[in-house]
Amino acid sequence: MSIEHHTALIVGGGPAGLALAVVLGGWHPHYRGSRMFSERYPQLAEYLAPRQDTLLGLDFRELVRSGVAPADLFRLLHHPRQRFEQLAQVAMEFRQGEPLDYLLLSQEPVGGLWNNAPRNLLTLSPGQWMEFAFYPLAQYAEEQGLPLDVNELIAKTDLIEYYHQVPSRFGQEEFIRTGEKVTRIEPHERGFLLTSTELATQRTRQYTCKYLIYAAGQRCQLRHLGVEGEDLPFVANQYDHPLDHPHHRVMVVGGGRSADWAATELHDAGRQVCYVMRQSRDIHWQLIGDSRNGLPYYARIAEILESKSPRLEVLYRARVKRIGRDGRVWLSVGGAERVVQVDHLVKEIGGIADYSLFTGFPVALQLEEKYDNYRFQVHQVRTHAHNYESVDMPNLYAGGYLAAGIGLVVIAMHGTTYAIAGDILQKEDRL
Numbered sequence: 001m002s003i004e005h006h007t008a009l010i011v012g013g014g015p016a017g018l019a020l021a022v023v024l025g026g027w028h029p030h031y032r033g034s035r036m037f038s039e040r041y042p043q044l045a046e047y048l049a050p051r052q053d054t055l056l057g058l059d060f061r062e063l064v065r066s067g068v069a070p071a072d073l074f075r076l077l078h079h080p081r082q083r084f085e086q087l088a089q090v091a092m093e094f095r096q097g098e099p100l101d102y103l104l105l106s107q108e109p110v111g112g113l114w115n116n117a118p119r120n121l122l123t124l125s126p127g128q129w130m131e132f133a134f135y136p137l138a139q140y141a142e143e144q145g146l147p148l149d150v151n152e153l154i155a156k157t158d159l160i161e162y163y164h165q166v167p168s169r170f171g172q173e174e175f176i177r178t179g180e181k182v183t184r185i186e187p188h189e190r191g192f193l194l195t196s197t198e199l200a201t202q203r204t205r206q207y208t209c210k211y212l213i214y215a216a217g218q219r220c221q222l223r224h225l226g227v228e229g230e231d232l233p234f235v236a237n238q239y240d241h242p243l244d245h246p247h248h249r250v251m252v253v254g255g256g257r258s259a260d261w262a263a264t265e266l267h268d269a270g271r272q273v274c275y276v277m278r279q280s281r282d283i284h285w286q287l288i289g290d291s292r293n294g295l296p297y298y299a300r301i302a303e304i305l306e307s308k309s310p311r312l313e314v315l316y317r318a319r320v321k322r323i324g325r326d327g328r329v330w331l332s333v334g335g336a337e338r339v340v341q342v343d344h345l346v347k348e349i350g351g352i353a354d355y356s357l358f359t360g361f362p363v364a365l366q367l368e369e370k371y372d373n374y375r376f377q378v379h380q381v382r383t384h385a386h387n388y389e390s391v392d393m394p395n396l397y398a399g400g401y402l403a404a405g406i407g408l409v410v411i412a413m414h415g416t417t418y419a420i421a422g423d424i425l426q427k428e429d430r431l
């Protein structure tokens, strides 16, 4: 089998990997300043103003020493305030420079987990917080003639359409291979050796690269309940739409935001919903209370529960123990056994970041658990703060939420882009 070599490989075509593809593909940020940026961050404006070259050439190590994380700097340049008023507020612009030889591999179409998010789901954040700085949503809406309010939450269908447009809009289609799953990552004299499977043909391919960006996302391996009956045909691994569950009695197992969405939408579609979660009522209501004023579907679930709708029963401190072929589900609820008859069971129990692909390296990746009250939960790779490069494996970079220290903030999902691209281009002496 021949081995294809590239200077850089990106694993994962979600928001984190896709943004890196465009920037490595030659679209480089330059400081242009904006009134809003100068008013709010005068010291940064003064520091950046003399800079003629691309911002990818910044001394990121020095920036970190001065207390500015690269992801934060680019967030402020992109969003000098949280509300979008006009394109001129973005304090950087993108000019085409020399592309680097890179390839992006992803098992799904670009846009990552948004391809599989429920059809009617709204984002947790205003649309413009989900955009890339090189392609503001307002610009996209104008080019496409779409009536999008970029300060409102955006529908999943609109968001995924935006991500799908990015490769062709920025001339990167030929460097992005989707439908290909990376199955193994090993050390190699040229850097890294990757083995992948082309999903349509089951063909095996191999690649080597000097730099590897691992942007496979925080839920590339869906969790299992680990109980008998989990593979029965009426059990769904993910929720999309009520029409997928046409019969009346639906059990939703979960407790996070995706499960809340599924339980609410199924209830409102007229189903009898039994909502099963491990956590206590207090913890669930903390999330509802924190979210009901900003997110319409949290206002709705609060309303349903407070009105004591007979079609939504929530079982707290509950665990599924067994699923029968006849639709009976055995549960432990606060220690007591209960059996519920269902027509469908929807699992929305999240997923985990998968680092099991890395084999044969002299040291294992050090991971840190990141967790917050808003249900953000992921094992992140320990990285250097200035470039998001693994502290254990040189030239391996963690993209998006997989890099330690990246939390749930605006553009966090692709906040690692510029420091990673800058570090690689600086190492390659390309700036």
Ligand SMILES: Cc1cc2nc3c(=O)[nH]c(=O)nc-3n(C[C@H](O)[C@H](O)[C@H](O)COP(=O)(O)OP(=O)(O)OC[C@H]3O[C@@H](n4cnc5c(N)ncnc54)[C@H](O)[C@@H]3O)c2cc1C
Pocket (backbone or CB within 6 Å): 011, 012, 013, 014, 015, 016, 017, 105, 106, 107, 108, 109, 111, 112, 113, 114, 117, 122, 123, 124, 125, 130, 180, 181, 182, 183, 215, 216, 217, 218, 219, 220, 258, 357, 399, 400, 401, 402, 411, 412, 413
């Ligand atoms: C329901 C839901 C709603 C969310 N809402 C928001 C929100 O409103 N705002 C926000 O900022 N964040 C939100 N998030 C967080 C979310 O994680 C990000 O929006 C974003 O999708 C993360 O981008 P990513 O590129 O890191 O990962 P992903 O979007 O997960 O993309 C990674 C891609 O890599 C692929 N991949 C994984 N392993 C391999 C492999 N071995 N080989 C090849 N390809 C592989 C995956 O299939 C996937 O396509 C939400 C998450 C969920 C689950």
